[in-house]
Amino acid sequence: MASVDYYAVLGVSRDASQEEIKRAFRRKARETHPDVADDPDAEERFKLINEAYEVLSDEQKRANYDRYGTPDPRVGGFGSDYSGFGDFFGINDIFETFFGGVSAGMGGRAVRTDGRDMSVQVTITLEEAAAGVEREISVTRLGPCAACNATGVSPGGSVKACPECGGTGQRRTVRRTILGVMQSLAPCERCGATGRIVEPPCPACGGSGRAQVTERVTVSIPAGIADGQTLRVPGAGEAGVRGAQSGDLLVRVRVAEHEFLHREGDDLHVMAVLNIAQAALGATVTVPGLGGDEMVEVPAGTQAGDVLRLKGRGMPGLRGGRGDLHVHVRVEVPRKLDKRQRELLRELGETFGTGRGSKTPIERIKDWLGA
Incomplete structure (x- = not known):
């Protein structure tokens, strides 16, 4: 099951047309193709974009995905510990072809009702990473339906066991074949393999108990966070079906490059340019730091390439402590001199x-x- 929002992957809204989805897919595929993209995770992103397009470009898969959180709520496998073995060997396909379902005795996988995790990205400055910051971001997601209070039921209605499958979510079929009596299981079409039906369903959400909403979420970013780290906001992801547990919001933090400071772990590095007199005689110079200019005492006889350390003037650590500021010396030889x-x-x-x-x-x- 995908752990990210397919619509967010392609950068389209949930009511996007097929043409909009196709255009978005082509654009994203060109940007992330491993042959042209420099990002180390380009191949994984490219696979995810193809996966999203495969689901959203198919009307039936898209409808199932929007309603149940999965593009194909089917059963299969040899129970919970070996789910997928039947699909791996093609057994499910064989029974589907000859007997209209999965062979008897193969346990069905439950349709997902919990909400899925969603992912977003936020960019902060190096100074914000050092001090910690709160960011308010806009998130469009499937949230609890306000019209029915996430129950999926219209006023006066109720949720009942599906009379077609008796609440199991599966239809059992018995057939006589040349091999004997065969039993097969197939997802119940009436309840979408959930085992429950709502009568009458909420007209605003179609009985799912969730509807598309745009919300503002405040994310607390701790001091010392590194570029690429991910924060989890519990319950801020996709809402579950008819009040089931919501997913989480995964916030990937990117720290923008600083004009003068280079970060390595909790340490910072900066360049100090000296003239030949300052290097020979010693001097007090200023270099950029996190809180403004830092004063650096350069000893007499300092050579090009020397590194001076300002202890504790680097980045704060997530678990306490603080890194150092390393000042790399460059001695600048003048290219033009006057007569004197x-x-x-x-x-x-x-x-x-x-x-x-x-x-x-x-x-x-x-x-x-x-x-």
């Missing part, structure tokens, strides 16, 4: 000698020969 700057640097360079002591190469050779 050239003279000063030349004088300075002469005071440094050759880089291997104050002696010239000829003097060092003479010293070596005389050793």
Whole structure:
């Protein structure tokens, strides 16, 4: 059973026409095809989009999906522990072809009445991820029908056991064949395999007890959350059939890239650009931080590529503590100098000698020969 809303997957409303569904599918398929998409989960998203289109493009599957939360509320398998074995070996198809149902003794899977989980995505800034934030988002879902208070029944009506199947949700058929007497089970068409019927059904929801609503949901995002983590809002997903348990709303949090700060776990990284004088003499510089500019003491003789650490100035951890801010040093050599700057640097360079002591190469050779 799908755990996401097929309509949300394709980005269409629940009353979308077949043409709108087809256009949405083609657009989404082009965007998420593994051959063109860079996302690591592109293949899974592409499969889910195809699954959604397969259900919503078929009128019968779509009708079952809208009413019962499943595109094909059928029975099958060898009981709850081995459900699906019959389908795997094709046994169900054989009995369906020759005897009109599933073989006797194969337990039927119950039609899903609980609401399904739904998923949405919200994007926040790095600063919001560090401080924690509440976001109000709009969610369109199948919610409890207000007209019948989610019962699915019109005023004065009631929910009864289906007289066709006796409340089991399955029709049993006995047939005589050349192999002997065969019994088969098939979903009850009158009650949609639920075993219950409503008389008379609520005209607003057709007896399902739920109708499409758009609601505002407040999501509390904790400080320190990482990009891609998912939060669960219990009961904010799809409502169950006729008052059954609602699904949850799964909120995937994306943290937008920061202009200057790069995050690795709870640590943050930032670049500090120094001129050659600051690197040689030491200086106090400012770099971007979460709460504004951070003051960094650069020691004299700092080299390009050195990393200075500001302890506890990174991201807060979800379980407490705080990461560090790592300041990566880049020494910027000027490309253009005026006359005075050239003279000063030349004088300075002469005071440094050759880089291997104050002696010239000829003097060092003479010293070596005389050793």
